[in-house]
Amino acid sequence: MKPQSTFEREPARRVFASELRETRYQFKDGDDEKSPTYVILPSGIRSNRIFVVGTLTEKQRQGDQNIFYRGRVVDPTGTFFIMAGSYQPEAMQQLARIEPPAFVAVVGKPNLYTTPEGNCLVSVRVESIAVVDRETRDLWVLDTARETLDRLDAFGTTDDSKKAQEEYGTQPDLYRKIVYDALTQVQL
Amino acid sequence: MNLSEVTERISRKLEAKGAQPDQQKIESRLRRLVEEFGVNVDEAERTVTGDLAREYNVTGIGSSSTELRPIHEIVPGEWVTIEGKIVALTPPVSPSIAQTGIIADSSGAIRFVTWARANAPAMEYGHWYRLESAVVDEYKGAPNLKIHSGTTISRVEEDTPLLPSITPITELKPGVGSVRAKFIQDWDASHDRMLQTGLLGDETGTIKFVIWKEEGKDKLDLDTVYNIFYATVDEYNGRLSLALNTAMYIADEGDIEVGRTETEIRGALVHIAPGSGLIKRCPVEGCNRTLSRQNYCPVHEIQPEFRYDLRIKAVLDDGIRAKNVLMQREVVEALTGITLEEAVSIAETNPLGMDEIFYRMRNTVLGRYYTCSGSEFGGRLLVNSCTPIAFEPAELAALLNRAGGEPA
Structure with missing residues (x-):
């Protein structure tokens, strides 16, 4: 456990959509009501915040009493499902103003849901979202590729990655392929 | 006791x-x-x-313990006899203290305190004294010489020329130090009693300094090199700072190429904190605090004659660590392309007022990649320069190689 004296903000992990989609394992670090909730990413790191840049392709307003917005953000590997409700009014209003399609940068918390049919879904609860440009998207792909590869290089040597191995049976080579494919979609 | x-x-x-x-x-x-x-x-x-x-x-x-010792050798816990020159006298902070100041010999200098109870003769500035059986202890992490009733003080008549030894800034320790340094940044005083504060630098690094308001104390001139003899080195939260009130400072010729202890971080701006954008500051000299929307200063109450300023408080995140960064007006103007004058006129004509500037700036920088460099201060990076990161095809190639491993 970290010392309580100095608060350290959780970093926003870089993760591709196809990796986040595979995420199933969630845990709480500590017994406190306010202890942070993490997911273990298949590449072997805990995360309670992620940073993604992609194309917002669709957004929808939902709910009558409790209004919230859902959106789809696409990266070279797949789709992130994002949502912003009235508990995040700033984020919700930011999302409401953005007209798809647009390149967006999203900072948010990964959340796991189990549907009544028993399927596990991962969504991203938006903390902030902003319109960016293509260059930022490309930079994000490079950044995410680098950090994913760093995690894969350390796979098996850290506690989080051992947990990932246990939960997902991660095959690092499969994820290297995903990273490679994502990179090939960036235009030179 | x-x-x-x-x-x-x-x-x-x-x-x-x-x-x-x-x-x-x-x-x-x-x-x-x-x-x-x-x-x-x-x-x-x-x-x-x-x-x-x-x-x-x-x-x-x-x-x-009558054996004469060089000052730089003595450590807390010892009883010592030294001979030194009184190079500074400071006003005692308590009635139980008769005198405080700095005594120096050719090897170094140490702070001393004479207890009122000691009934010791007052020592005069600029004269040499022999102190027998003084006690060295530690006060706020720095060695301190205690003159008590058992200490024998005798004046030494001859005046030996004394040349303080200069310490590189990165090697300063709590206590007393002499530096040759250039005054490189003039900061706004954060306290009424402060005459001047800012940053001094030499070839090895930089250090914060303070001059408290006091009779006969002069300000330093920016970009000038000074010989500063016998400043007090204090430690607070693990950071050192120099108080020049005990020091003699003389402008010197020449220039110094200041060694920067700059930190550089690359990452994405993932959060723009409230209090960014256009802000109002308290106009009282030396205060400079941020005012609330109702122009309320926590110290000086309502201040309708505020002055405007720009700043961005944000989090720069490289995926491994999230770092608080603070950008001041010049950096904000360069980064967002909005000058202070423009910001003020937008805020005064727009229905959202100052919020409009916050939103515009947030939408300009949030989620984008930057390299920020500056100095770390209290867990926060004070940004001197912030440049957008550009896409490098070479990096893409390198990553493709790394991900591809052996060619398929």
């Missing part, structure tokens, strides 16, 4: 010289002197230390 503390100290002193004193014996002797004979504690300590030193046949402590 607690007798067991004194016992402990005497015992340590003797142990340091190889003796094995009986603590109970020390304490009972002290108690006898203090309680039965009404001897004051300092004197009792001196007497007992001296007696035991003779009994154990050790030298160099207590009353027998």
